[in-house]
Amino acid sequence: MKKKLIGYLLISIVTFYGFGQSREFLNVVNMRQQSGGAIYKNDVVSGYYFFYSIGSATKGKKTFILSILDENLNDVNTKTFEEGKKTFLIDGNFNGENIVLKFYDRKARKMSYLYFDTRGELLKRDDLDFVPGGMTVVNNDGFVDYLKEYYDQSYSIRFLPTVDSTANNAINPWYKTFDPPAKNVAFADYLCTANNLIVNMVSIKRTRTGTKINFRLQGIDYQTGEEAFNIDLQDSYNNQPLKAYFNEEKQTINLIGLFYSPDVKALKDNGSGLFNYEINLSGEILDKQYLFWTREFREYMEIDNSGMAVSEERKGFLYFHEILRHEDGSIIAIAEQYRKAADAAGIALNVAGALLGGGASASTTKIQVYDMAIFHFNSDFSIRDVRFIPKTKSNITLPSGYDFTNVHLLANYVRAIGGFDYLYTTQNDQEGTTSITYLDYEKVEGEPRQWAFNAATLYDGEYTMDKLKIGRPSDAKNLAILPGKPGNVVVVEYNKEEKSLSIYLEKINY
Amino acid sequence: MLRKPLFLLTLFFIHSGFAQNNNDSIPAESFIPTVTEFYNLNIRLKSNIESISIPQKNEAKKIYQHRKSEIEKALKKGEYLSIEFGKGYIEEIYQEILQQNPSLTQPDLLLIDRDWIPNAYCTSEGIIALNLGLLHRLENQSQIAFVLAHELAHGHLDHVNKHTEDMIKSFSKKELKRGGHYEDLSKGDVSAIKSLIYKTFNYSKKSEEQADSMALELIKNTRFDFTAYREVMSILDSAKYPKYQDLLELRNWLFYDEYPFKEKWLRPVERSGLYNENAPSFIFSKDSLATHPDVEYRSKLLDSLFSNRSLVETNNEYSAKSQRDSHFQFMVDKEIIYSTLFNKEFAVCLYYLSARMKKFPGESWHEAVLGKLFYELYQARKSHTFGKQVPSTVPAGHWLEETVTFLNNVRMSEYKKLTFWQFYSRTKIEELDEGQHFAFWEVSKGINDGLQHSLKESYFQRFPDGEYVDQFQTKE
Numbered sequence: 001m002k003k004k005l006i007g008y009l010l011i012s013i014v015t016f017y018g019f020g021q022s023r024e025f026l027n028v029v030n031m032r033q034q035s036g037g038a039i040y041k042n043d044v045v046s047g048y049y050f051f052y053s054i055g056s057a058t059k060g061k062k063t064f065i066l067s068i069l070d071e072n073l074n075d076v077n078t079k080t081f082e083e084g085k086k087t088f089l090i091d092g093n094f095n096g097e098n099i100v101l102k103f104y105d106r107k108a109r110k111m112s113y114l115y116f117d118t119r120g121e122l123l124k125r126d127d128l129d130f131v132p133g134g135m136t137v138v139n140n141d142g143f144v145d146y147l148k149e150y151y152d153q154s155y156s157i158r159f160l161p162t163v164d165s166t167a168n169n170a171i172n173p174w175y176k177t178f179d180p181p182a183k184n185v186a187f188a189d190y191l192c193t194a195n196n197l198i199v200n201m202v203s204i205k206r207t208r209t210g211t212k213i214n215f216r217l218q219g220i221d222y223q224t225g226e227e228a229f230n231i232d233l234q235d236s237y238n239n240q241p242l243k244a245y246f247n248e249e250k251q252t253i254n255l256i257g258l259f260y261s262p263d264v265k266a267l268k269d270n271g272s273g274l275f276n277y278e279i280n281l282s283g284e285i286l287d288k289q290y291l292f293w294t295r296e297f298r299e300y301m302e303i304d305n306s307g308m309a310v311s312e313e314r315k316g317f318l319y320f321h322e323i324l325r326h327e328d329g330s331i332i333a334i335a336e337q338y339r340k341a342a343d344a345a346g347i348a349l350n351v352a353g354a355l356l357g358g359g360a361s362a363s364t365t366k367i368q369v370y371d372m373a374i375f376h377f378n379s380d381f382s383i384r385d386v387r388f389i390p391k392t393k394s395n396i397t398l399p400s401g402y403d404f405t406n407v408h409l410l411a412n413y414v415r416a417i418g419g420f421d422y423l424y425t426t427q428n429d430q431e432g433t434t435s436i437t438y439l440d441y442e443k444v445e446g447e448p449r450q451w452a453f454n455a456a457t458l459y460d461g462e463y464t465m466d467k468l469k470i471g472r473p474s475d476a477k478n479l480a481i482l483p484g485k486p487g488n489v490v491v492v493e494y495n496k497e498e499k500s501l502s503i504y505l506e507k508i509n510y
Numbered sequence: 511m512l513r514k515p516l517f518l519l520t521l522f523f524i525h526s527g528f529a530q531n532n533n534d535s536i537p538a539e540s541f542i543p544t545v546t547e548f549y550n551l552n553i554r555l556k557s558n559i560e561s562i563s564i565p566q567k568n569e570a571k572k573i574y575q576h577r578k579s580e581i582e583k584a585l586k587k588g589e590y591l592s593i594e595f596g597k598g599y600i601e602e603i604y605q606e607i608l609q610q611n612p613s614l615t616q617p618d619l620l621l622i623d624r625d626w627i628p629n630a631y632c633t634s635e636g637i638i639a640l641n642l643g644l645l646h647r648l649e650n651q652s653q654i655a656f657v658l659a660h661e662l663a664h665g666h667l668d669h670v671n672k673h674t675e676d677m678i679k680s681f682s683k684k685e686l687k688r689g690g691h692y693e694d695l696s697k698g699d700v701s702a703i704k705s706l707i708y709k710t711f712n713y714s715k716k717s718e719e720q721a722d723s724m725a726l727e728l729i730k731n732t733r734f735d736f737t738a739y740r741e742v743m744s745i746l747d748s749a750k751y752p753k754y755q756d757l758l759e760l761r762n763w764l765f766y767d768e769y770p771f772k773e774k775w776l777r778p779v780e781r782s783g784l785y786n787e788n789a790p791s792f793i794f795s796k797d798s799l800a801t802h803p804d805v806e807y808r809s810k811l812l813d814s815l816f817s818n819r820s821l822v823e824t825n826n827e828y829s830a831k832s833q834r835d836s837h838f839q840f841m842v843d844k845e846i847i848y849s850t851l852f853n854k855e856f857a858v859c860l861y862y863l864s865a866r867m868k869k870f871p872g873e874s875w876h877e878a879v880l881g882k883l884f885y886e887l888y889q890a891r892k893s894h895t896f897g898k899q900v901p902s903t904v905p906a907g908h909w910l911e912e913t914v915t916f917l918n919n920v921r922m923s924e925y926k927k928l929t930f931w932q933f934y935s936r937t938k939i940e941e942l943d944e945g946q947h948f949a950f951w952e953v954s955k956g957i958n959d960g961l962q963h964s965l966k967e968s969y970f971q972r973f974p975d976g977e978y979v980d981q982f983q984t985k986e
Contacts, residue, residue: 029703031696039784046782055698063698065793070784072902077786080700080794096783119786430780468894485782491897506897509922 022026029055034064038093038483039099042291045426045483046071048490049101051089060085060107066119068099071485073503077120082455084108095137097162098123102145104130115163124167131156136190138214138222141171146188154179157200159222174225178218179202187242188218191244194253194281198222202230202239211409215241217255219283229283237290239275240261242333243323252286253279256323256331256381259290270317273297274333276381289381300386315339318373321422326458327432329379332437336422337388338369338411340393367396367414369421370439374456374463387463389456391421391440423453426508428486433459435508439470449470453481453489457510464510499506525664536841537848538595540588541621550618551578554636558671564679573674574634588852590639599838600640603655603734607662610731611742615666620658626848626858628749628946632664634671642849644662645842645979647745650835652738655729669717677710700793707794715803722812739812747805752909754865758965760916763867766931771934775919776912779903827971844875851883856890856897859883861913877936884932885949887917888925929953934961938966948978952985 005338031054039047048069053062053194062085068076086106093100099116111130115123133147139209143163161171180186185208202216219228233239233255241257258271270293278287292305316339323333342365372389396419414420423437435457443449451470456463468491470479476497482490488505495501542832559567568607584590593600604620618636623629626643633639638661640654648654664670667682685693691771694702722739729736765771790796802808804938847866850859867876890896900917903909920928933942942950954962966982973979 029696029698041782044782047784053698054700056696058697063700065700067792068784071782073790074903075786075789076784078790094782094784099784119785121791121819203931236560430777485902488897488902491894502898504897505902506894507918507922509891509894 031065034087035089036131037089037092039068039094040137041094041096043484045075045230046094047099048073049089049092049099053085057085063161065100068116073490073505076118077116079120079122080365083109091135093135093137093143094145095162096140097164098143098265100135100143100160102135113160113165113168115160117165123163123165126160126292134160134190135160138193138198141222142173144190144222146190146200148187153185155186155202157188157198157220159225171223176220176225178202191217191241192246192253192254193222194219194246195251196221196223197228197281199244199246199253201244213240215239217241217244217279217283219253219281228281231278231279231283231285235288236262237272237275240271242320244326247278250278251281253281254331255279255335267392274375276377291381291383296383297386316368316370317349317411319415319420321420322425324427325433326376326434327427330384331377331379331381332425332458333375333377333436334422334425334434335373335375336369336420336438337373338367338414338420340365340410342366360374365398367398367410367419369394369396369414369419372422372436372456374436376458389438389465391438391454392442394419394421394441423481424483426483426486426488431459431487433457433487433510435466435510437481437489437508444467453479455489455508455510457508459510466509526924530652536844537852538591538845540624541585541590541592542588543582543585543766543940547619548582551582551635554578554618558634561671563677564675564680564682565684566678569678570675573678577633578635581637589624591624591642593620593622593850595622596838596841599651599834600645600658603651603658606732606734607655607659607728611728614662614728617662617665624863626850626853626854626855628746630661632661632670634668634674634893636665638662638665642842642846646839646846647749648742649839650738650831652729652735653742653745655732655734656725656736656742659728663721663730664717667717667720667724669721673710673717680709681706688923704794704859710858718802718808719811721881721898722808723815726812726815740809743805743809743812752861752865754862754869755869755909756865756868756913758868760864760912763864764928766935768935769927769931772868772924775916775924777919779913779918781903847879851879851886854886854890856883856887856900857910857913857917860917861910864913874937877932878942881929881932881942882946882949883926883936884929885946885953887920888922888929888953891922891925926953927957930957932965934958939965942971944969944973944976944978947972948976948981951982 032054034051034053036048036050038045039049041092047073048229050067050069052065052067054065054127055063061082064081064083064087066079066081066089068078070076083103084105084107086108088104088106089101090104091102097118097119099120100112101116103112105111107119109130113126113128115125117123130145131149133145135143138144138159139291140162142159145158145160147156156175156177159171159173160336161169161173163169175474178186178188181204184204184206187203189203191199191201193199197219200218200220202218204214204216207211215233216230217233218230220226221228233241237259238261239257239259241255243257244253244255246253255275255277257275259273259275260271271299272294273290273296275291276289277285292306293301298302316337319338320333320335323331326332364402370393371391374385374387374389375383376385376387378384380457396414396417398413421438421440423439425434425436427434435455437440437453437455440454441449442452450472453468453470455466457466468479468481468489470481471477476495478494478496480492480494484490484505488507491504491506493502493504534611552851555574555578559571562570564570590934591819593604600620600622608614608616617632617638621639622645623631623639623641625641626646627641628644628647630640630644631638636731638658640657640661644657646658680689683692686695691702691706697704712851726736726739729738761771761773763778796956803811843862843866847859847862850856850862863876863880863911867873867880870876887896887900890899901910901914904914908914929949930953933953937946937950939947939950947965951965954965969978969982971978
């Protein structure tokens, strides 16, 4: 009869879906997780990939194991490869037909696209020279990869069509490079797919680190690679697009972002408000709406005449993380408040340094990140609601020399180092919910400070709060929270005393 | 010889342990380990360590220590029932086998594991356990006797420790080098890893064959029907399906006038499309990880032990289902519902409860247990442990599909309402046990505050020294 206590070996192996962990088993085999992540289909978690190196390198090559799980953490498939020892899996996407995983061999500076079917069987492989970029899904027809070399003025887009079981493409792949006007640098970011068009936000600057940006909207027919439109978004205001979505009923693209007065040279404040453009598939702007902080938003927020919050606790800037549509067609914009503040520690260090004869060596400014701000608009972009979710203020120390940097660039720095508490937004179309998740280092009476995962879920017009305590690094049990399928998160629970790891899906309550 | 006070203390604990467990009531109380049990575990550990025959003593010692500690935890958590459950029905089978086979190595403890999965096991810590899930399927004493004899055979042949030590030895660097595997493994040759792991499972299958054939010899010496192995194999073959296979039809009975059933609770969850029916278990093929030979093979092997087919007789007294067998089964069928709730196997609990409610409608204890189940689900959602206790999906066509879909679709606030309405409309307060009464009180908050107040008063009247007395203040 089967033994109750699982073999010691299997425990080592099957509980190995840890993160950043390495393990030795069978006394000789070294196994290390190189990378892992969620596989997304149209921004929805559809599965997971884990990439391990196993054993020692021989002649510059190593054996790797790729494990693909579905959204319920069930095994789909496991594949073994032999690759250069500095190979990493850097991106994964699923379009309903193919999973495409992008690998990077750091030593050879090569990248490989591997195409798998829904059973995790390898269909095709393309090996190319490496260019940094980010991949996204285009309907069921394929994937686009936005590529940009650091020293290049231009940007490139590669279209990877879906591959069938015979490794054939239904649509031809293509690769196009787009040049900016002379002596400018251009970047492109994916915004949305509108029928057969991929819609991109193109940012054009004089220099790579310049703050004056000219934004354009580009539409490319992904079936041919031909540009359908390329329009300038600057008009009576300076517009900074944030997000776009395709309105299938109206066959139009809605573009939402921040707008600034035309005399603002650098984007150094909250701007004048939010804009919404309605654009047809030929690139014509059909309608423009502007919501001013000092006008439309004043009914919902206490704003002074300069567009800043009146109360001390609300003074500051807004960093917009996400704008998306709720299941009822309304629009939700998620922002987080931040502001510059004097860093007493930095000032003290510099004073001490000066007294000792040295120069300034620490930034005297810090960034304070505090409350979440959720803006809810009706489908016609009229304001429905604005609410603030209080959370613990966190301080981000800046490196030396950042004191006089533009506040929005500082926000980008904060985002790059993971200084904001916002995590992600998950939507469950079946249930009609939108859950906004964030971390908070909170203090509860009678307990020491600890991290907590929080979710604010909009359902049936109401917000409900849910919380999962993560604990502190010194606790006997630690949790890590990862994105899960709609309405869920993945909890990774590590018990230090028992040296056990469990991974499971947990519902977000509302 | 123990000193008198300690002797008396030990006797007290032994006596109180037996006294508490000697009952026929459902739910049965957990087996309460005494000083003796923990003492025996220590003795066994010492003996296991002393008899390690391989050079890798430290590694084997760690495994034995870990296993002992896991068993102690399971005992303390109440994961076992005493074999006194069922008024000694199991005990007498066990005694018959031992008495007719006096040279058989005896375990220290024979227990019933609350686990619903049809299984039984033997540990090197001197414990043999039969799962409630297996007793739920077996139909008479002869069938149970075969299973018990099989586990006793494992213990007698010391399979567990032998297997453990062989495994440790074969995976030692020295042995790997001697076998020519070391270089391949260190390079990360996945085929070499798989082949070594599969080998350990093959070894396990050989042990099962030995235990099967020895079990047959043990049973032949007893009054039980030794051909019962055939029925046991058939039962094991169908073990992946539930005993009562019927559609739950939850919407037909899980409704209340004030809180009707919601169709969205049975709405299938959309899948991403990633699926592989032949998915491996990480790098391993699932079939190769089976620890037992397949049932057909086992049956044929056992059949082959009879050179003369006329020896295959049935003993009517112990192969037919007696009234006593039926009564024991009845008790197990009830107890398994409580035990799955105790173990927080909520999906299985709901399935068994629903099946039983359909078969025996109108039993009031069912309704109270259902209320408690909903309450536990509500708590699991609140504390974010739901995902550990309820699978998020099962394969299409699985017997738990409807149950799991339902459990995952109900929201936390809806569990609270289900709990309330279940207690309110289907139970009588005076028939609720302490835990159920408290649960009813807690969920009444916000739904019927007046009732909540009177529930608190009635709790203190019914259970003045109850275990939930302090919690009223905390939860208010």
